[in-house]
Amino acid sequence: MDQMTSHFATGHKHNFSAGPCILPTTVFQQAAQAVLNFNDSGLSILEISHRSKDFVAVMDEVRALSLSLLGLEGKGYQAIFLHGGASLEFLRVPYNMMKLNGKAAYLDTGTWANNALKEAKAFGETVVVASSKADNYTHIPKDFTVPADADYFHCTSNNTIFGTQMKSFPTTDIPVVCDMSSDIFSRQLDFSAFDLIYAGAQKNMGPAGTTLIVVKEDVLGKTGRAIPPMMDYKVHIDKESMYNTPAVFAVYTSLLTLRWLQEMGGIAAIEKQNEAKAALIYAEIDRNPLFRGTTAVADRSTMNATFLLQDESAHQALFDSLWKGAGIVGLNGHRSVGGYRASMYNALPIESVQTLVDAMQLLEQRA
């Protein structure tokens, strides 16, 4: 059975949720099997020791595969899987990167960027190089300078809530840190332009519970700051992501998703699918007179498409009944934007996007 058939023939919903996200059907099946009997070990993935040979192999493979999918193997980078969500990396980043009496530069493109900035403020001076807050984050600021004397520059590649995505990144000599939680592994970028990338698994890679951190080792260890071991990337790298018990199931399921991605041709292949899905939904948002997009066209996210009804009071009840009736879930916009948000992560089949477009066209006929 191909992925689409098996997803929807079994009553699986068209899941447009912003996170946790839909995963490939084969991943759900393999993960379910591993809960019952992992690798024919007679043990569940939920009960095996994280120090067992089989799980150490999982951790080794997922770390290596993450680097190879990003084109970063052999380039001085390390990949680790930690707990605490992307939100804990907001804090771990300044711990590991901001010098005592140093400063850090942040680009403010939305709620998550702002949350990252708030954590850094506890460590030292922060500079906001640009912000689109005054426009409710409907676009990505373009003309800004990154101060050459900052310890690092932090940005958010995809703004999950506002539906914008950075299409280019500033060139600077200082280390670049990027929160890629909601578009990691979705498009080709020169990942070697980044010194530290982090991403919560639950947007595009796996279930909630683990975060991927990819870091160029030579940017670490320069702060002069005492770092508690749990906060110290070097400790987690030295312990091969096993300083404490890792999120065994979340890490294993992330590995299954990354294997699936590799088998289909890696980021280059999924990028084409993601572009096709985004083109389909945005074409309908632009064509259908009952809808409008919420963001600057040039900055539209391929992952999270945000849009509004032109006339909510007239059409909301009917539209909501149409998409819900079509088996769609997770389409309501974030409260800070309103309207709708179609999150189209890697595993969402284009058939789901077509189902949404059909519902939008049905509304136009019936309204």
Ligand SMILES: *Cc1c(COP(=O)(O)O)cnc(C)c1O
């Ligand atoms: C969801 C999200 C976060 C927060 O992730 P948690 O794992 O819940 O801490 C941070 N950044 C971005 C871009 C996100 O989409």
